[in-house]
Amino acid sequence: MKLLLDANLSWRLIKPLKNSFEDVEHVNELPIAQPAKDIEIWNFAKMNNWIIVTCDEDFYNFHLIKGFPPKIILLRKGNLKTEEVATLFYQYKKVIKAFHESPHLGVLELV
Template sequence: MKLLLDANISWRIVKLIGNDFSDSLHSNVIPVNQPAKDIEIWQFAKQNNFTILTHDDDFEKLLLLKGAPPKVIILKTFNKNTKQIAELLISKKEIIESFISNNDLMILEIY
């Protein structure tokens, strides 16, 4: 499962979720000028079959404007630390897998 983490999510999460989401990357390692802009993250995700993971509602706007792919997962996890977010993602793994494999869905919110 290929998740591309937006800049507003800690890069440390990639390591913490590695066993469950092994093909995940953080936007700070994609081949664009850093920090990566939302549109650059969007284009990279689309070209490389990633699902974007973010806290940022701007990706929802891009999704409505441009359509999928890529799909977008928006974390609505206020006041959670990096470890708690990683644990939440791992606990929602089946839901995330189902979302990614369903061609009729474009956006998933996780609380």
């Protein structure tokens, strides 16, 4: 499972999330023009089989129009500290894995 952290999330999440998830990258490290536009991130994730992790509703709107892939994990918890986001992912690790494996689900909302 490959998680792509959107610009609205800290790059500092990479290290703690790599303890539980195989591959974690931040959009600022992608080989695309920076700052990356949402549609460029969407297209990159789709072409390279990444799950987008974001707080940005625009990706949800893309999903409504374009469907999936890519899959999206949408955080709806408000402003959380980096450690709190990492803890949330640990708590939902089994749910996230099931979401990743499901061919029928395109959006996972963590609230």
